Amino acid sequence: MNTPVHRIAGPFLSGVRPAAPYLPTITTWNRLEGRARAEDFDRAMKAEVRDALWMLSKQWQMGEFIGDDAGSPVLARAHLETTSLTRYRGGDGPVIPLEQDVPLEAKVETQPVPFRQGGLGIGLDLRLLMGRQWLKLVAGVDPALRARFIERYGIAAPDPHDEADAAISAHPGVWQRVAAVAGRAMDGYALYHHLTADDSHRAYDGFATPPTAAQQTAIDDLAGRFIAWFDRLLYQPSGDNPSWRPDYLEHRFACSAPRDGGERVMVAEAYHHGHLDWYNLDVSPDQGGLGVPDGGDPVGDTRGAMTRTFIPTHVAFGGMPDSRWWAFEDHATELGFVRPDTTDLNKLMLLEFMLVFANDWFLVPFTVLTGSVADVRGLMVTNVFGEHTWVEAAGRGEDEDWQRWSMFTSSVHGSEDVPADTTLLVLPVARKVLEGKPIEEVLLLRDEIANMVWGVEARVPVATGSAIPGREAAYELSGTLQRLLDATNPPDPEIPPAAPIRYRLVNTVPENWIPFVPVHVDADRREIQLQRAAMPRILRGDPRIPQKIEPRTSLLREGLDAAPARQYFVHEEEVPRAGIRVHKAFQRTRWYDGRVYTWLGIRKQVGRGEGSSGLGFDRVMPVDVGG
Secondary structure (H helix, E strand, C coil), X not given: CCEEEEEECCCCCCCCCXXXXXXXXXXCEEEEXXXXXXXXXXXXXXXXXXXXXXXXXXXXXXXXXXXXXXXXXXXXXXXXXXXXXXEEEECCCCEEECXXXXXXXXXXXXXXXXXXXCCEECCHHHHHHHHHHHHHHHCCCCCCHHHHHHHHCECCCCCCXXXXXXXXXXXXXXXXXXXXXXXXXXXXXXXXXXXXXXXXXXXXXXXXXXXXXHHHHHHHHHHHHHHHHHHHHCCCCCCXXXXXXXXXXXXXXXXXXXXXXXXXXXXXXXXXXXXCCHHHCEECCCCCCCCCCCCCCCCCCCCEEEEEEECCEECCCCCCCCXXXXXXXXXXXXXXXXXXXCCCHHHHHHHHHHHCCHHHCEECCCCCCCCEEEEEEEEEEEECCCCEEEECCCXXXXXXXXXXXXXXXXXXXXXXXXXCCCCEEXXXXXXXXXXXXXXXXXXXXXXXXXXXXXXXXXXXXXXXCCEEXXXXXXXXXXXXXXXXXXXXXXXXXXXXXXCCEEEEEEXXXXXXXXXXXXEXXXXXXXXXXXXXXXXXXXXXXXXXXXXXXXXXXXXXXXXXXXXXXXXXXXXXXXXXXXXXXXXXXXXXXXXXXXCEEEEEEEEEEECCCCCCCCCCEEEEEECCCCC
C-alpha cells in the first residue's frame, strides 16, 4: 500500500505559549502525492479481491445465480426456405418479369426524359450529345455526310422578335447558347425520334440526293447501334411509368415470389423519399397473386430449402467497450460526449446496448441472394456445455399484437387479425445512389390569406437542359412578352390621375405561382380535392383576351400535353400545413455487375411552412397625383 504524505503550510503548535500574540493562518493543501514502498508493481496490477463473501453476496443480490445465459454459443445451425422475386407490377400497369440485373429503384422511379414540353424544345445538352455521337459514327462512312446531317437535323436559331420563341429569347443565357449552335451542330434527338417513330424510317430520309447503296447499308447499321447506345445511356420507360401516381405524388408498386399454392405478394402503397428497402413494402394477404406476365414466366419456380451450419461470433462495432480487464478502447469514440435528454429513447437504448449488453450479442453470418425472400424456420444453437437450444422467431404471433417485437421483417398490410410475417426480404436495390441537381422543383403550400393552395415552381427547365429559378424565369418571360407587345402595339399615353385613390379589381401574382382550388369529389358532398387552375396573363395595353398561364414544369403540367388535355387533381390530404417539396433530378448508380444505370427520378419531402401570394380582390390603392 502507498502512504500519502500531507504537507501543511502554517506554524507548528507546541505546548509553550509564545511571547508574541499568535496569529492563526488559513490551512491549505498544496498537493497529494503517493510514496511507493517497493519497486515491484505486480501485486498492485493483480487487482486482488480480499472479501470473497462480499462478491458472492453481490452476485446473489443482482440475481446472477438464477441466470441461464452462462454458456456461450459455439455452433449454430439454421433451417430456412428461400424463394426469389420473379414478378413486378407498377401501379395498375401490366405484370412483367422482375429482372435481377436492373436496380429496383430504376424500375420504380424512372420517368421519361422530356425533350419537348409545352410546345418548347428542351434538353439541348442531350440533343447535342446525341448529335455528336451520330456524327462520329457516320464520319467513318463518308466525312461529307456530316454537313448533310447537320443541314437535315439542324437546330433552328431563335428569333428574339417572335412571340413563339419568347420562352428562349426571354432568358439571355439560354438565347446565347441556342443561337451559338444554331446551324453549326446537329440535333441528335430529332434523328432518334424519327428512327423510333416507325420501323420503316431511315436516317437519310429527306435528303435531296440519296446516299449510295453501300452508304445506305452502312447508315442503316449505324442507326441500330445509335438507338442501342442511347437506350443504354438512360434507363427510361417507353411511355409513362405506371407506378407514379400524380394525384398522390408518390409511387405504388408490387412484387411477388412463388410459394406453396400461389404467390407471396408485397405491396408498396406510398414510396416517395428515394431510399428503397424492405421497410417500404408490406405483405398483402388479400391478393392471391399478381398473375402470369405476358409471354409466361421466364424464371419459373425458385423455391428451395436448406440447412446451414455457422460459427457464431461476437458483435463488434466502432467504439465498443472492451470487456477485458485493463484493456483500453479506441480513443476515436468517446461515449462520454453523448448526452441524451430524457426523451431521447433511441440514444438511451443505444447506450444501454453498448455499455451493458454489448458482449451478450452474437452474429450468425448467413448469405442470401439479392432479390430473394428467406423464411427462417428455426435456429439450433449449441453452447460450450453441449446444450442444444431451438430458437424460433421472436416476432411470431398475431400481427396486430401491440406487445410483439420484431426487426427487419415486413408488416402485414391492413388491420385484420392475421399471423405475423417473419420472413426476411432482400430487395435488388443499389447500395448508394448519386443524385444530380434538380431540373424541376415545385413547392405545394397553403395560403390561408387567399384560402387556397399554390403550386410554386421554384426551379423550371429551360431549353438548354438546365434549370433556373422559377421567379426569375417568370419575370423575364412576362417582361419579354410585354416588350414584344409594345413594339407591335404602342401603348396610349397615360392620363394623369385626378383622384388620390384608384380601384383595382384584382392584382397579379408571379407567373410561377399556379393555383389549386378546392372542388368536391364526384358523388361526395363532404370530401374535397385540389384541382389545378390558371391565372390570366394580363399585359398592359393588350387588346386580346388574356391567355391562361400554363405551368412550365412537367410535375404541374400533368395532363396538359395529352390529346385531349386532361384536368389534374391532387388529394387534399397530401398538402399539409407544412407543405411539400417535389423535385425531379437525374439518379445514377453502379450495379453489382459493373454496369452504370442513369434514370430520371422524383422525390417528395416535407416543405417549409405556409406562404402568401399577395393575391387580393376589390382593393382601393393610393395614387400619387403629384403637385
